[in-house]
Amino acid sequence: MGWIHDGLQSFLELRLLAPAMCTDGSFRPLIATLLLLVALQAYADGPVVVVMSAASGVDRLTREEVVNIFLGRFRQLPNGQSALPVDQPRDPGLFSDFYGQLVDKTPAEIRSYWSRLRFSGKTAPPEQAPSEQEMLQFLASNPGSLGYLRAGQQPAQVKVVFNLGD
Amino acid sequence: MTQPSGRQLHVVEGLMLLLLASAMVGPASAMDFSLSGFGTLGAARSTDESAQFVRDLSHPDGLTEQWSLNTDSVLGLQADLNIRPEWSATLQAVSHYRPDGGFEPEITWAFLGFDPNPSWSLRAGRLGIEFYMLADSRLVGYSYLTVRPPVDYYGTLPFSYVDGMDISATWPFAGGLLRGKLYGGLSREQSPWDQLQFDMSESLLLGGYLDYQKGPWQVRLGQTSVRFANDLPLEDFYAALPEATADELRVKDHWSHFSSLGIVYDAGPLQTQLMLSKTFNEHGTFEDTWSGYLVLGYRVQDWTPFVGVSAAKSAPADLQYAIPGYTDAYQSNFHTDQGTYFIGTRWDFRPGMALKAQVDVIRGDPSSTFLYRWENEEWDGSMTVFSLSWNFVF
Structure with a gap:
């Protein structure tokens, strides 16, 4: 652990x-x-897990794949499909823990990172979900999308594809 | 002055077009429109009145012993329209200190992007140029650690955008990501030359890079070439020289080449950048130059103190038809031989805002004048620069 x-x-x-x-x-x-x-x-609140829709056809991602998708370096799933990451900036604790556990970066550093990419016309930041409920709805209607949650709280319609506590 | 109002009109027209397009497609499709911005309010001063320190060669004058807001202050606004998953349109207008000494906004980015799949990306329109790693985000102070990109390295670049296109591709390779990019276009910019302007518009820029990123490491090899469309505004001087000599000095229709290597190590609280570059010129005016910098930063909660060193050294071209006393005096205007030690800190004091403070200690030869404006006989090549800046994004 x-x-x-x-x-x-x-x-x-x-x-x-x-x-x-x-x-x-x-x-x-x-x-x-x-x-x-x-x-x-x-x-x-424990580790954060990366989840996808149970119907996504993806079982497991590596840490590198999750980093590449959320930091916009290469947004492709192992099955070749485009990946669509979803952030939850309105839950500052979760947002901070997710990037802290993923790449050991603070929210300020993540914002600074995206300001470079956004203002040089490159990759767009992840989708912004206002709540966990909306993140789950987005996942249900977009098969290639990924979100994150606290470990042990995931509802049945999603599956854990990576555990940041591992 | 019809220029500035024309420029502003383009900004407004562009924004209206984007808004109109977003209204026409409607909210039902996978499309979103966003407005965002960035800015820096920077104050800086030097300890020397015998030469003026500039951020880059697009500035007509620079720092003296008085605090000045011109060197680093910037305000940028950007509109993005994303039509998922493949299309995007971006328009960015920036107000900063210009070659003519004003702050009239100009369009720095205006392009249509097409990303058919996660690997490929095409853009056409007005694009920032990745001359060197990070060169296309030099104005976004919030995105980097130092108050400004190291001047010994980035200062000789008056170019920031072209009207043209670029294409990039990314592939997983050996456990990391391999990325390649090609770009080309025409410059629309100017660089001040004493009271006059060096008109770089229509100059052709072509280049590309190969980049490999794995874990905390990123390495990039880049190459850009510029073919100048115009000469420096020194026709009287050239006309007074024998034709063979003047032809060696003219930059019009001649190439300058810029090769670079960048290495980044970024792991958690530690940020490290090492950049090296070599320029080579097919004319006798701009000098072939080596430059480089190293910066180390380490985050401690909201603070990220950093230290760094940068240097640049150039050598004049050997002229076949040199005229002692004239051509060497001319070439000495383009000479650089200096190093800078810098130390400072960034403080992310609230979301979307950072304060920075930095001291640059420059030690150079008195002959090192290319990166300064209005130097006089008392210039000894050394000065200290103090800088404070407030950086934000919204």
Whole structure:
């Protein structure tokens, strides 16, 4: 379970950094606790999984394929079909965890990356779904489309093609 | 001044056409229209009054000891129309400091795109030129780490777009992605030359690159050639020279070639770029130049501090019909021999906005003048540049 490892690592790094960040000893426990809460918050909801419609005909994707599709480098599925990724920017926690677990990039870095491609007329960013429900509807009506969810929350009409916690 | 209003009219016409097209197709089809934009408000100053630092050779003047907003400030607006899955249309207008010293907006992108499948992409119209890696997004400050693209490397390029077309293809190869692109078109731009303008319009640009990306690594080999359609605005000087000598110096109908290598390593918080280029000229004016830069950045939460180094060195062409005292003095206008150390940070303080601060320490030979404007006898080749910028996208 890579995400537990990552979570622990973040916690340990922050715990080690915390004493150095404050000169007044009395604030240390408080700051350490706050940092711990922040670290745990980022992983509280667990890993993110990439899902496709159960009727898509795709069973499994590699991490490289998911990166290529979501970052617009090469949007083709293993069966030759065009891939159509869907983001959920209105769920900042999910958006942040998805790109953090996929390529270790922050939402600001992802936005910066897309500003380069968008304003040089290249690939368009993923479709923007306002909610998980709309993402699922989009997946149902577009067989080549991919979205993401928290692990263990996927409804029956979609299947997990990649688990970012693996 | 009919020029600027004409330009603005084109922007409005283009936007109306896009809106009209989107209204005609209606909301039922897989089509979306979006408006977006980018901008930079940048302030910079140097520590030297004996030469003016410019961002690139399209600027008629540059930095002095006074803070100036001209060098880095930009505002861009873009309209995109996507007709899934194959067609797209893009129109971009940008206002930034121009060769004539004004800020009138100009159309920097206006093209129709056709992507028949995930591998192939064709575009025709007004297109940014990927002269070097990242060269087609030099104005989008939000998209990169430094305040401006390293001047030793990108500064000699007054070209940013052509009217023409490009074609690119991407294939999976050996666990990574292999991408190739070919482009060609005619320039429509100008470059200031003292009080005059070097008219580059109708100059032909042709080029391409081969790119391989695997995991955090990306490597690109590029080649672009330019055939100038006009001479520098120095007819009196050329006319005073013997014909054989003047012919060696004229750039009209002669080629300049630009070869480049870019290596990017981008893994999580670490960003690294190494770029190298070599130019070769089939005339005696612009000097053959080596240039390169290395930049390293490391993200710590919302902050990404960076350090880098860049350098450029050129050599004048050996003229067959040189006239000592005249041709060498002329060629010295195009000489570069300098290096820059830079350090700074980017702070992504809120979504879609970043503040940057940077210090450039330039150390060069007093003969290094090509990348500056209005240098005088006191110019010693060295200066320091301080820059602050606020970058945003919307």
